[in-house]
Amino acid sequence: MESRKAYSYIRFSSPDQARGDSYRRQRAAAEAYCAAKGLELVDSEEYRFFDKGRSAYKGEHLGDMGQLARFLRHVRDETIPKGSVLIVESLDRLSRAEVWDALPRFLDILNQGIDIYTSSDDTLYTAKFDAQQLILSIFNMSRAHNESSLKADRVGKVWRRKQDDAREFGKALGAACPYWIRYVNGAYELIPERVKVVKDIFRLAENGYGHRVIAKKLNEAGIPVFGSNRRNSTGLWGGSSCAKILSNRALIGEYQPTGLEDDGSGVKRTKRGEPVSNFFPAVLSEEEFYSAQAARDSRRISKSSKQSADFNVWQGIAKCVKCGGPMHLVNKGAPPKGGKYLRCYVSSKGACPSKLIRFDICQIVFKEMLAKINSISLVKNTQSDLNRELNTINSKIGEIQNRQKELKDQVLSMGGRIPSMLVSTMAVLEDKLAEYRVLQNKLHLDIGEQRITSKDDFFARLDLVSYEGRSRANALVKRLHIVVEMERREDDAVFRIRDAGGFLFSIIYDNDNHISYWGNSKDAHALITAHGDEIAFLKSLPELAVGENDLFDLAREVAGLERLYKDILSKK
Known part of the structure; x- marks a missing residue:
């Protein structure tokens, strides 16, 4: 006669239990019971039910990924036959939820023909339970829930007290700290080798x-990932690991107290009050932190994800003048028949008549464009510092606006009742926002005053060869909100440069490899003249003999006519 089958369910929720004897103890008890009762303990990979780090109090083991949920699915589809035995250490392994939530689940298992054996008190529960046994099970489940509830309340109060001490006195929280920091003799100190990794990231x-490319570089260099093997069994960096570090404000010394709150839709981790500044030893300055955020934002806005060894400087910037679609880099093979081109994405689908534009021409035009916009930061440290300051201010303005939105939502949820603390917080935010706006405007003026006067010197110092140099140039153009509309015509290729304020200037590259310009403002005309490009500008109007002021006025009128012509075409 075939022996009854038994299945062991093991669960523990805390790292301390993982480090201890919990798994071995629960496993040994299951084996001993099966040996004593002549049961077959099913031990194949498919029928091992082990929930590591899942809380029964929160019901995590019953989620889609929980092993107890998987066991219940096997019972319902009869993969696990009736008459089998589920072995657990105690009923609190199954549930620490409220009794009226836990009891139906307990009874459901029994009614499916599965017996439940608890090794801690050597009790076997069956579908033929009597009243005394039912009362005992209710008592055990009630005790388990109350213990978890009291424990959660005690732990919550301890942490709130620690958070209050951290906010009021700057007192360290203990060993719970970021991976690049250690707790020594009641204080935090940086771990030098990990600080170096963070700065490299x-x-x-x-x-x-x-994120993914950074992770790949760290793995190739053999740099061990932060954290324990329990959290990352591969020991390798991943994109998410890098993303979490890049967004962690503890790197600039901030500590944000949090706690678990029930908002009616479930328990969620939420912020408790404003962040505490200068709490952790800082790894980065605010400028370093926010410069990386600006670079990440520029990638997010342009939706760039693929990265090649040769970074495409036009990525997220180039648009088709005919349809507004993005221009993508395509490789037609080796010259002379092949070569690299920029092609309208819509054209590649047969829905736009625009032509391919040679990539070598586009590269030349990109350099010329950089010389006409606020790109001196690519070769001059003072300008780079100004841009870093501006990135910091822009990010802080964004954070304040997000915080104001959160407070607004809180006010609306209170039905119009506004606590005095909320009013004072909103007032402080308004003052900070006004202060940052003033600094923002000043930095824009300071950056605008630093122009490229010698184009040859700028080109000599400009790096558009290395991946990093090309990426920096691309990110700068995106931060300036510049878009280039391009078109290949019969005799030339036209590149129309715009920013958020409208048309700035055009660069025309003709079939004789000659470059000419159209400017749309006195500033653009003055810069073209200062770079020695006025002859090129005049050559675009060879039949006209006009003075400098007349030339500017004419260029402005031509640009206006150009826009009018496009408007007429769009209405046909």
Whole structure:
């Protein structure tokens, strides 16, 4: 006669239990019971039910990924036959929820023909339970829930007290700290080798590398991932690991108290009050932190994800003048018949008549464009510092606006009742926002005053060869909100440069490899003249003999006519 089958369910929820004897103890008890009762303990991979780090109090083991949920599915589809035995250490392994939530689940298992054996008190529960046994099970489940509830309440109060001490006195929280910090003799100190890794991650992010590429570089260099093997069994860096570090404000010394709150739709981790500044030893300055965020934002806005060894400087910037679609880099093979081109994405689908534009022409035009916009930061440290300051201010303005939105939502949820603390917080935010706006405007003016006067000197110092240099140039153009509309015509290729304020200037590259310009403002005309490009500008109007002021006025009128012509075409 075939022996009854038994299945062991093992669960523990805390790292301390993982380090201890919990698994071995629960496993040994199951084996001993099966040996004593002549049961077959099913031990194949498919029928091992082990929930590591899942809380029965929160019901995590019953989620789609929980092993107890998988066991119940096997019972319902009769993969696990009736008459089998489920072995657990105690009923609290199954549930620490409220009795009226836990009891139906307990009874459901029994009614499916599965017996439940608890090794801690050597009790076998069956579908033929009597009243005394039912009362005992209710008592055990009630005790388990109350213990978990009291424990959660005690732990919550301890943490709130620690958070209050951290906010009021700057007192360290203990060993619970970021991976690049250690707790020694009641204080925090940086771990030098991990600080170096963090700074490398931020340097790569600022140079335009995405999360996955950064992770790949760290793995190739043999740098061990932060954290324990329990959290990351591969020991390798992943994109999410890098993303979490790049967004962690503890790197600039901030500590954000949090706690679990029930908002009616479930228990969620929420912020408790404003962040505590200068709590952890800082790894980065605010400028370093926010410069990386600006680079990440520019990638997010342009939706760039693929990265090649030769970064495409036009990525997320180039648009088709005819349909507005993005221009993508395509490789037609080796010259002379082949070569690299920019092609309208819509054209590649047969829905736009625009032509391919040679990529070598586009490369030349990109350099010329950089010389006409606020790109001196690519070769001059003072300008780079100004841009870093501006990135910091822009990010802080964004954070304040997000916080104001959160407070607004809180006010609406209170039905119009506004606590005095909320009013004072909103007032402080308004003052900070006004202060940052003033600084923002000043930085824009300071950056605008630093122009490229010698184009030859700028080109000599400009790096558009290395991946990092090309990525920096691309990120700068995106931060300036510049878009280039391009078109290949019969005799030339036209590149129309615009920013958020409208048309700036055009660059025309003709079939004789000659470059000419159309400017749309006195500033653009003055810069073209200062770079020695006025002859090129005049050559675009060879039949006209006009003075400098007349030339500017004419250029402005031509640009206006150009826009009018496009408007007429769009209405046909």
